[in-house]
Amino acid sequence: MKRGFLNSSKAKQLIDNAVFTQQHPSKNRSHKVHLDFRDVATEPGLPDGYESPKLFSREVASSTLEYDPNAYIYTCVPAVNTECLVSGHVKRMIYDTSAFPVLPLPPTRGKAYRIGEAGAKGLGMFSTRLIRAGDLIIDERPMTFSPANNAGSFVNPKIPNSHYTLAQHKQVIQHETEKSRKLLFDRLPLEYQKAFMELANSHEHDGSGSIVGRIRTNGIECVGLRDKDTTGDLGRYTCVCKDISRINHSCCPNANYCWHTESFSVRVYAVRDIPANTEITIAYCEILRTASERAKYLLPYGITSCACSATCIDPALSKISDERRVRFNEGSLSLVPSIDSFTAPKPGEAEDRGSHTAVKWVQEMEEEGFQVTSEYRGAAYMLANMYAYLQDVEKALFYAKKLEGIHKAFEEKTPLFLTEEAVKSSLFYQLGKGRR
């Protein structure tokens, strides 16, 4: 039996309460503004006379799944020891996940990281030995799991929102979200409370409370879990881990991360070889964006000028990198030629015209450190298959082997041929053979 706070109001109702109807200043009509805790409270404090609603609690068995799907529950998912603020619907989704709760995986060849000083970035995660592409660096269960917006916080539906300005409404949302997350925090063991409060907080001056600020700075999206009947930004979940929270951002990261419901954990894999004593980095934003676009996404993390690599520091390199990022981002579809256009290079030419662009892209993406992108994987995979089709086993293997580690890092199930025999029995090799 675990103490649980049951908030009986419906998720939909909560979401509707976060929609503020604003009068258009010049025209005689109103429009809806959606608010969530990522909105900056324009002024500190709360509206005069605002009374925060009292939450009531009820003891429930933590193992039960007999909840209203739209009610939010504070619960410790017993098998995994994570404190959760979760809708009944999502709690059921978790328990219905096949194989849940399997143990997190052990890191490949044992632990290979330490947490240490990373200069102006604060703390960071560093390799203690060579880590190979595809190695699992860490598989960590989070300390907290909660909605990624203000869902689960209780804004009294009796409060007539017409009495508030937009800024005041934001203050209420921020206040109530912090209050609901504080309850989650208070349920953590003391050791986790300490670890949580030691984490970075890049939201100290935007109206976010100290708990919400840390969730926003360190939260990892729990892809695949979302509240009933929600789309887009609504209904998502985020989790905060102890060690993974120390991984800094890079615009050319050497690791990727993914959420796994069956183990209730976040896995971090190397996407290329990481030498000993090197910082392990992930991307906090889409990396195939220009420097100015990336800067917008990084600002909420307090990253005002990213200095993660030479391409972010040197304006000339940054210009070249931006041009490449835009090209890779926009051109991925035109890169994939139809099978009929696969032809062998003409005598004296290194590459056929059909493959030339893809070969150049793979080279450029490796120079930039974009192995984490689907565009890199797509281009290398296409080349491996194309050379198999052209019966060029050596080149087919050359590109397939580039993907060996990355496939592990993305837990890809698509078969890769990594031996001469495997190339020769692949579909593309057989198709190419039949064509000659």
Ligand SMILES: C[S@@+](CC[C@H](N)C(=O)[O-])C[C@H]1O[C@@H](n2cnc3c(N)ncnc32)[C@H](O)[C@@H]1O
């Ligand atoms: C998830 S934490 C990462 C660990 C953090 N450095 C620490 O000391 O705990 C995110 C925060 O780290 C810092 N950070 C991460 N990547 C950075 C980068 N590329 N440049 C500057 N600061 C960075 C920012 O302060 C950001 O808000």
